Structures are given as structure tokens and as C-alpha cells.
Amino acid sequence: MTLKMNAGALSPESIRKLNELSGENVKVCMQCATCTGMCPMAAEMEFSPRKVMHLAQFGLQSKLEDINTYWKCASCHACTVKCPRGIDIAKVMEALRQLSLRTGKNHIEPSEMSAETIAELPQIALVAGFRKLTS
Ligand code: SF4
Ligand code: SF4
Known part of the structure; x- marks a missing residue:
């Protein structure tokens, strides 16, 4: 199943799917941007980890398609270790990769x-x- 939808559309279903795949609750993110500050790949990313979390927690799945952030993520877990809300952001990035790959497109x-x-x-x-x- 793909989560393709209108640009900017809010989707509770996409939040549920992302939380299910990652095992995390993206809604508890408080937008402190510690993850972006810790990320060694942030300069290479179109959207910072903080912005990705912001879009994810509002279910703006369509805005998360075709960005390079989760492909650039090196799964180093630096963000995860420092997140004050205990979110495993690396798992969220992995879930976003999975959602994209499940549409059948190879990166x-x-x-x-x-x-x-x-x-x-x-x-x-x-x-x-x-x-x-x-x-
Ligand atoms: S460090 Fe955690 S709480 Fe802060 S913006 Fe990143 S995901 Fe959200
Ligand atoms: S796990 Fe990914 S998003 Fe988190 S700090 Fe490492 S490269 Fe950045």
C-alpha cells in the first residue's frame, strides 16, 4: 500500500503507519532541533531531521516524498542518543525509507x-x- 496523497494533505493514516513501522511516536517531538544539531549529514539534507519530524508529526507524507533526507541519513544514531523526548529518529528515517521502497521504486x-x-x-x-x- 502506498501513502500517495494530495500535496500538503494531512493524513492521520500516514502518522499511524509511520509510528507502526518505526515503533516510535512522532507526535511527541517538541521541535527543539537537537537532532539537526547532532546530525553529521544535515548539511547534505534537503530537509533537516527536525523539519522531517515536523512534517511527519502532522502527517504531511506527500511533502516527505522525493526528498533526500532519509536517503542521506547514515543511521549513526547521534540524534537518537540526544533527543530529549527519547525518540529513535534513526528508526523514523528507516521507516520513511521503507515507505518509499514499498512503492516499488528503488533509490x-x-x-x-x-x-x-x-x-x-x-x-x-x-x-x-x-x-x-x-x-
Ligand atoms: S531532538 Fe527529538 S524532540 Fe527535538 S526536534 Fe529532534 S525529534 Fe523532536
Ligand atoms: S541517524 Fe541519521 S538523522 Fe540521525 S544523526 Fe545520524 S545521520 Fe543524522
């Missing part, structure tokens, strides 16, 4: 990678990347 296409790239990358990086970025 990277292994078949489009050149033989040179595959030969150069460490196998463990390839396997980890495919697990994270393909459906």
Missing part, C-alpha cells in the same frame, strides 16, 4: 551501475547499500 538501480563502479566498491558497501536503497 538506486543496481542494473544501472557500471562494471567499473561495482569492481571498485568494497563488497560490504555494495551489500549494505542494496539493503538500504533497494526494495
Whole structure:
């Protein structure tokens, strides 16, 4: 099931699905932005972790589609360790990746990678990347 909906549409269903997949309650976020301050990848992200949490807690799933934040997330858990509300933000990022991958779109296409790239990358990086970025 996809959560595609009109741009900007509020969706209690998308909040429920995100909470179910992540095991977290995004509604308890108090928007302190500690997660963004801790995130080593924030400068590379289109939306900061704080903004992603803000959109998620209002169920604005459509605004979370096609952004790079959860793909750039390195799952380092720095945000999770410091969140004053005890939210495991890394799990929320993983849930957002899962929601996107469940639409059937791969974030990277292994078949489009050149033989040179595959030969150069460490196998463990390839396997980890495919697990994270393909459906
Ligand atoms: S650190 Fe926690 S409470 Fe603060 S903005 Fe991030 S998710 Fe919300
Ligand atoms: S887990 Fe992801 S969002 Fe959290 S600090 Fe690390 S890279 Fe940033």
C-alpha cells in the first residue's frame, strides 16, 4: 500500500503507519532541533531531521516524498542518543525509507551501475547499500 496523497494533505493514516513501522511516536517531538544539531549529514539534507519530524508529526507524507533526507541519513544514531523526548529518529528515517521502497521504486538501480563502479566498491558497501536503497 502506498501513502500517495494530495500535496500538503494531512493524513492521520500516514502518522499511524509511520509510528507502526518505526515503533516510535512522532507526535511527541517538541521541535527543539537537537537532532539537526547532532546530525553529521544535515548539511547534505534537503530537509533537516527536525523539519522531517515536523512534517511527519502532522502527517504531511506527500511533502516527505522525493526528498533526500532519509536517503542521506547514515543511521549513526547521534540524534537518537540526544533527543530529549527519547525518540529513535534513526528508526523514523528507516521507516520513511521503507515507505518509499514499498512503492516499488528503488533509490538506486543496481542494473544501472557500471562494471567499473561495482569492481571498485568494497563488497560490504555494495551489500549494505542494496539493503538500504533497494526494495
Ligand atoms: S531532538 Fe527529538 S524532540 Fe527535538 S526536534 Fe529532534 S525529534 Fe523532536
Ligand atoms: S541517524 Fe541519521 S538523522 Fe540521525 S544523526 Fe545520524 S545521520 Fe543524522
